[in-house]
Amino acid sequence: MTPSITVSQAMIDAYAAISGDFNPVHVDPEFAAGTPFGQTIAHGCIPMEPIFQLVQGRLGVAVLPQGTGMTLRYLRPCHPGDTIEIVVKADGPEEGMAFQCVNQRGEAVIEGVVRLAQGGAG
């Protein structure tokens, strides 16, 4: 089963409390309404969460192996109400696991690559 996460404003607010990141684009709907986003956006760490759970699940481990690298590009915002899933685009010992975090409209929110210290992620 592919890990997914459904984002809510309550989740964003809770992540703000954990990370100390009370950037108003995340937690202040009035402020966010005046930005190009038009509404609040999730912290980038929230929509990327399923990639951690996918790799850990595949490896059968609770935490990523030491030396794991992750390169990410944030392509579009993730809003409350969005559900994010992982789509694996490629996987191999040399290039690592290329993935996208995709919302319920099929739009890529994040794209990136996970590289384990000893090679591919799968």
Added chain:
Amino acid sequence: MTNPLTTYAGADLGREVCRGQITLTQGEIDRFCGLMGYDSTQYQGVAPTSMCLAFGLRLGWEAQVFPRGVIRVGDENTYGVPARAGDVLVTTLVITDRFERKGRRFLTYQMDTTNPAGQQVCRVKFTAIIPAGAA
């Protein structure tokens, strides 16, 4: 007052901007597990890897390094040994790059977190758009 070392113009690339420490508690791990849907029974004494992303963010916001309205556009992260409940974790923050593209200003922040044994827990390096009105 804004620390000049944190501004686009004043950033001294590669110089430590701030340093902070936290003591990680099982309660914080439990809250994170609950938020992100982890089975907390697997995380007794050890934090999920993704929780490490929060340590540098917390330092950067508490030390008022990141400008209000900053937008993250990309990361290059490395994960080391797991963070454990009771660890006193030390995080340092450095601005490593600045550039302009299409009229926008970008800064790259690097946050390194180590455990009491001096082992790397994570390196979170992200690039962000600096809001037009920020220093």
